[in-house]
Amino acid sequence: MxxxxxxxxxxxxxxxxxxxxxxxxxxxxxxxxxxxxxxxxxxxxxxxxxxxxxxxxxxxxxxxxxxxxxxxxxxxxxxxxxxxxxxxxxxxxxxxxxxxxxxxxxxxxxxxxxxxxxxxxxxxxxxxxxxxxxxxxxxLARTERPRSELKTVSEVSFETYTVRERENGSIEVEKAGTLQVPTKPALRELARKLNISLLNGSGNPLNTRQLGSQVIKSLSE
Structure with a gap:
């Protein structure tokens, strides 16, 4: 099927x-x-x-x-x-x-x-x-599709931040309409505002996707 x-x-x-x-x-x-x-x-x-x-x-x-x-x-x-x-x-x-x-x-x-x-x-x-x-x-040259062509799986907003998860698993953060590159520092800044831990259960730093998922989950709830 x-x-x-x-x-x-x-x-x-x-x-x-x-x-x-x-x-x-x-x-x-x-x-x-x-x-x-x-x-x-x-x-x-x-x-x-x-x-x-x-x-x-x-x-x-x-x-x-x-x-x-x-x-x-x-x-x-x-x-x-x-x-x-x-x-x-x-x-x-x-x-x-x-x-x-x-x-x-x-x-x-x-x-x-x-x-x-x-x-x-x-x-x-x-x-x-x-x-x-x-x-x-x-x-092989890395040939990522343009951001505009990747579907958004989930999107949340907080203050001037917008966080998106794309269909390839990547996380994007916009602050006041400006895309933040690299993504992780902006995610860390947002996580601190939301009192989200930057570490996983084993005490290791969350990667970009993990931290983005935690931020999206927190704001969705």
Whole structure:
């Protein structure tokens, strides 16, 4: 059964929360590949107004966009330019587009590393070796969608502050109509006004997404 856009958003939020909880328990991101992949597929379906493929790894693609494009989605939690993404060259003929995403474990948000037609993606890959083609992360430029294109999941206001959570998990803060960059100092300032702790239950500083969620929850209540 096809998921609605709202169900995709809810499922993505649940998957991100589960991923974050596992990280807080000390589980390395490399041990969460399946969950990381699920997050990427949900996000790709969301941003393309599409749907998940009906079968796992169905002929090499994971998502069918609203325009009917068959999309191969690869998701990593590796930070920096090291590492690579592996592709099966035998299934690329069934793919129209390649999307490579990264779950930023520092800020707990999703970054788009590549969103291109399959021919452009193949040009970036290394030659076939052992039945695999690899795409080095060093060749990928981060190409985030403009803020205006990202849907707002929740939004709250307090005094001159406006706090938004976007569909990719990122947090934005505006103060008197001006976007605050970086976000975290403004969130800390707002948290102090609301008597919200800057630390989690283990005594570690909250990251931007965690602190933003706490501020949004407090103001929503």
């Amino acid at each position: 096809a998921l609605t856009q709202m169900q995709l958003i809810q499922s993505l939020g649940d998957a991100m929360a589960w991923f974050e909880r596992e990280l807080n328990w000390g589980v390395p991101p490399t041990e969460l590949r399946h969950l990381c992949g699920r997050i990427g597929e949900l996000y790709a379906a969301l941003i393309t107004n599409g749907q998940m493929a009906t079968e796992v790894n169905q002929q090499g693609y994971d998502v069918v966009s609203g325009d009917g494009e068959r999309i191969s989605v690869k998701t990593t939690a590796m930070m920096g330019a090291g590492g690579h993404i592996a592709f099966n060259p035998n299934s690329m003929e069934f793919v129209d587009r390649v999307i490579v995403l990264r779950v930023n474990t520092d800020e707990m948000q999703i970054e788009t590393l590549l969103n291109a037609p399959v021919a452009e993606a193949i040009d970036l890959m290394s030659p076939d070796r052992g039945g695999k083609r690899s795409l080095p992360l060093s060749r």
